[in-house]
Structure formats: structure tokens, C-alpha cells
Amino acid sequence: MGTTRQVLMVTAGGLLALALNSTGPAGTAAAQGASDEPVSKTCREGPRSREIEIQKIEPFKVFDNLYHVGPCYVSVWLLTTPQGVIMFDTTQEPFVDKVIDNIKKVGVNLRDIKYILVNHGHLDHVGGAARFQELTGAKVLAVEGDWPMIEDLQGKPGGRDPDKKPNRMPKRDVVVHEGDKLDLGDQHLTLHTAPGHTPGVMVVEGIVLHEGGKDYKAIWGGGAGGGPGLAGAQQGIKNTTMMASIKGIQVNMQTHAWQPPNGAPGGGIHERSKLLAMRKPGDPNPFVDSVEVYQQRTARALANAQKTLADEQAKAAAK
Numbered sequence: 001m002g003t004t005r006q007v008l009m010v011t012a013g014g015l016l017a018l019a020l021n022s023t024g025p026a027g028t029a030a031a032q033g034a035s036d037e038p039v040s041k042t043c044r045e046g047p048r049s050r051e052i053e054i055q056k057i058e059p060f061k062v063f064d065n066l067y068h069v070g071p072c073y074v075s076v077w078l079l080t081t082p083q084g085v086i087m088f089d090t091t092q093e094p095f096v097d098k099v100i101d102n103i104k105k106v107g108v109n110l111r112d113i114k115y116i117l118v119n120h121g122h123l124d125h126v127g128g129a130a131r132f133q134e135l136t137g138a139k140v141l142a143v144e145g146d147w148p149m150i151e152d153l154q155g156k157p158g159g160r161d162p163d164k165k166p167n168r169m170p171k172r173d174v175v176v177h178e179g180d181k182l183d184l185g186d187q188h189l190t191l192h193t194a195p196g197h198t199p200g201v202m203v204v205e206g207i208v209l210h211e212g213g214k215d216y217k218a219i220w221g222g223g224a225g226g227g228p229g230l231a232g233a234q235q236g237i238k239n240t241t242m243m244a245s246i247k248g249i250q251v252n253m254q255t256h257a258w259q260p261p262n263g264a265p266g267g268g269i270h271e272r273s274k275l276l277a278m279r280k281p282g283d284p285n286p287f288v289d290s291v292e293v294y295q296q297r298t299a300r301a302l303a304n305a306q307k308t309l310a311d312e313q314a315k316a317a318a319k
Contacts, residue, residue, distance in 0.1 A: 040268025043072035044258035059102035063209040069102035071095040074124045081185025084114035092127025093161040113138045119221050119255050120198040121146035129170040141174040143193050143200025194239040196226035205246045218251035233312040236305040244302050249294035265293045
């Protein structure tokens with residue numbers, strides 16, 4: 001029987017490289033399969049996604065004013081402005097210390113973080129919020145429907161922490177409602193709600209990313225559908241119509257490294273980061289898509305939502 005040794009390494013561009021080195025025939029197929037699988041998928045889905053060490057990646061600069069500071073499976077982004085920094089999501093234990101180190105590595109002072117946006121109330125997004133709230137003095141923002149579920153996580157054992165230490169949740173700062181505005185420096189953001197995946201779910205439009213004298217429009221957030229049943233299907237139409245109404249998007253700041261079932265157009269986060277690390281002067285930024293990519297994505301989502309609504313209406317009529 002062959003044996004398998006796991007090798008982990010992080011490139012200068014922030015890509016976590018995974019390889020399985022086999023020493024015998026029994027490991028050959030597994031090694032080949034692992035080398036063929038995108039890193040973004042390995043750390044996001046399947047049995048290896050629960051491994052702790054593969055999540056501890058190095059940070060990387062994506063645009064002049066945007067950094068990815070880890071971990072591998074769920075994204076913590078920093079958007080810098082002349083008046084301070086906006087942090088998107090907070091990961092969970094046991095990864096918070098590594099993210100803190102990564103923030104320092106990219107040269108951001110923790111006290112310069114003014115706002116912390118939580119995509120939704122699941123632990124992988126909000127688990128580090130209390131520590132960052134204390135370290136930075138920043139205001140934590142979450143959608144109204146998700147604050148109760150965030151607070152309900154207090155004291156429960158962490159889902160990925162090997163020591164199962166009890167969760168510490170942030171104090172309730174800012175309650176987000178549909179259409180709220182957030183202005184900081186040169187960023188003028190509109191906050192949307194897209195309930196379904198959880199009672200809240202935040203979507204942020206208006207993000208402007210800078211590089212080489214050019215500006216790019218970005219979006220952050222969203223989630224799956226509108227929830228179960230007829231009411232969920234109706235909410236799904238509202239969510240996808242809102243997403244489709246946002247025009248000119250060139251950068252999708254993914255909340256997770258991999259979007260099932262097939263990643264994301266242009267690749268997952270860590271496939272793009274590899275291209276970013278190998279980029280030559282004058283090459284396009286691999287995190288920038290044509291506006292058609294977002295248009296097609298939201299058109300598919302809206303078509304799926306319409307089909308789901310039709311199916312739920314038929315079920316209701318048959319009762």
C-alpha cells in the first residue's frame with residue numbers, strides 16, 4: 001500500500017498550493033485527482049475543507065485599495081480609503097489570529113478599520129466579529145433579520161475550533177435595512193438585503209476599486225435563493241431582480257473562494273490570485289470580468305427564480 005504526504009506552500013502572490021506526493025501505486029490516482037482540483041474548491045468543499053492548516057493562507061493585494069487577508073474558504077476583504085478601512089466579513093475561530101497577522105502584513109493598522117460588514121449570520125462570516133470589534137473600535141453592521149441569530153450563537157461551541165471554545169458574538173452596533181447608505185472617504189455604498197439563505201443577507205453596491213488610474217465597479221454579498229416554499233420563491237424573485245438591476249459590475253468580491261457547482265466564471269479566488277502573482281506589466285487584472293459576466297450570472301439567477309416561483313405556485317394551486 002502506498003503512503004501519501006501532504007505538502008502545503010504559499011506563493012508570494014498569496015495562492016495556497018496543495019499537492020499530494022505519493023510514494024506508491026495506491027496513492028497515484030488520489031494525487032492526480034488532488035492536483036487537478038482547483039485550490040478554491042479543495043478548501044471550500046469536501047472532507048479536506050475541514051483541515052485547519054490549509055485555510056491559513058498569506059494575504060494578497062488585489063487592487064490599489066483592496067486586499068484579501070484570508071482564510072482560504074471564506075473571504076475577509078479590506079477596502080481602504082483616505083479616511084479609513086471597511087472590512088468585509090470576519091471568518092471564525094481558529095483562523096482569526098492568522099487574519100489579524102495578515103492585516104498587519106499588508107500594512108493596515110487595525111485601528112484604521114472603521115466599519116465591519118457581516119454578510120449574514122452564519123458563524124463562518126461573523127465568528128471573528130467580536131474580537132475585531134474590540135481590537136479596532138469599528139462599528140459592526142448586519143442586516144436586521146440576522147442580528148437575533150448572531151446573538152443566539154453566543155456561548156455555543158465553535159464549529160471549526162478544535163478546542164470547541166464558546167463563541168463570542170459582537171455587541172449590536174448598526175442594524176441594516178434595505179437601501180441604507182454607508183459613506184467613507186471615496187466610497188459611497190448602498191446596502192441591500194436579500195433574505196433567504198438567512199433572514200438577512202447583505203449585498204453591497206457602489207464599491208469602486210482603483211488600479212493604475214482606472215476605476216472598476218464591484219459588488220459584494222448575496223446568497224442562495226429566497227428560502228423554501230411559495231413565500232421563499234416570491235422573495236427569490238425580489239432578490240434576483242435587485243441583483244440584476246445593478247449595472248456595470250466588473251468585479252465580484254466573492255464571499256467564498258468557490259461557488260458551487262463549478263466555481264465562478266474566470267475561476268475561484270485562488271485560481272485568480274495565482275494569475276495575479278504571475279501578471280506582467282500591462283496585463284489585465286484577472287479579478288476584472290467583462291460586464292457581461294455579471295449580467296449573464298444575474299439573468300440565470302432570475303430565470304431560475306422564476307422557474308422556482310412557477311413550481312411553487314403550481315404546488316399551491318394543486319392543494
